[in-house]
Amino acid sequence: MDDLYRELILDHYKNPRMRGTLDPHDISYEDDNPLCGDHLRIDLRVDAQGRISEAAFSGEGCAISQASADLLTESIVGKSLEDVRKLGKEDILEMLGIELSPVRLKCALLSLKVLKAGAYGLAAAKDLD
């Protein structure tokens, strides 16, 4: 149908691979976008070498925010926390493969904001606001 709701996004929205919570977990952080009600929590397990061994997300919200969370958490398994630090807006957009208006961009970036805030504390996530 539409650029925005391509197969990829609808698929990850309707059939998420990474939905759930980790118990125990090493890192867990949640945040929301109160303007529209997107809410996300990301749990991570990190091995002794600082690599993400497991990731999961939970929450609710629009297709863009949830698909973005599913794709992002899927892509970071096996990556180091250092790699996560380097992720930016461009990576999310490339991952989703679509153009977004400023309003919907916030939906897409919520997962990255939560991930970075969890991995590095609030300072790293500030420039995504």
Place this chain on the structure above:
Amino acid sequence: MNPRAATPVLLDWQGIREQFPILDQEVRPGVRLVYLDSAATSQKPEAVIEAMNRFYRKTNANIHRGVHHLAEEATAEYEQARMRVAAFIGAEQPQEIVFTRNTTESINLVMQTWGRANLHSGDTILLTVMEHHSNIVPWQMLASERGLQLEFVPVTEEGRLDLPSMERLLEEKRPALVAVTQMSNVLGTINPVEEIVRRAHQVGALVLVDGAQSVPHMAVNVRSLEADFLAFSGHKMCGPTGIGVLYGKRALLEAMPPFLGGGDMIRRVRLREFEANEVPHKFEAGTPAIAEAIGLKAAIDFLDGIGMDAIQSHEQEIAAYALDRLSEVPGLRVYGPPAAERGGVASFSMKSAHPHDIAQVLDRYGVAVRAGHHCAMPLHERYGLAATTRASFYLYNTRAEVDLLVEALGKVLELFA
């Protein structure tokens, strides 16, 4: 609904719609605009656009102080706009009409002047859960500043004010001020303001009515309502942005201290003191939105030319049709009372899709709606929602557009259900 029987007149709604040039467009190739977001801002008829352009082409000058021809013309037009507004809402005199920037500014004006001068620690302000943020936040600010109590009339599941609760709150809390919306911008609920004012006055409270959504869509008479203050915006009633109105009973305005300080609101200025001007100029500091006031007058002339009762009737018919058709969509819930008790606003949720996604898909088909909390977060919280999708109708909308809305919602289901 206005009890006056409407004279059956066959109005040319299509002809009326054609006076709005912006509606005749494709938002993308082959996709015509279906504008269902008038509660956010209304579209403007040619007459309003032309009135403002004409002012800038022929009459523009600063007002109130000039002696030259243009200045006199401009002043006359500005003050005629004020008189037109007074007549439109049934105010006794034009001195009771203060031009502001919008409803929000009007309410803040009351808070900062009447509020600060009259409310003291321990006083109560009664609001409702369905209020727009502009009729909540200023009172929160004042409450913080002065140690006031804020109480809220609850909203029932059907989206009406819980009147027995309001009665209890009026009796028990004896508020100094009741601030209430005449028509909810989310639920469409039309509140029984005349009755609320009567009861509020009996317990010694003043009443501020938020008319942002009502004044554009139904006949409002401040003397019938006996409202102490009424606030509304030009841009929601076919007028330009940047102009709003605060109506206040003359005695109240006379007693209130000035709002913003500067030129025009003074009678005299010395180095260390000033004398405020008379009402309403006391509350209009600096050069106002002159062209916009003239645009508002043109908007009122346009609306009156059709008749507010006719407009309300037309809208309620469209809303009734919309509610009916929306009830066919599986998993869709519209919030608020039945069509006969509401204005042309329909906010809804769908089981299968989030408001942002609904609005995005609808946009693909040219249907413009709004997704979010509509500046009414407490109301959304009451229903356990973060956001809803809102379709709002005005005099230029048609049943065919409702059909297009429902068709597009079908596409949402196809994608997400």
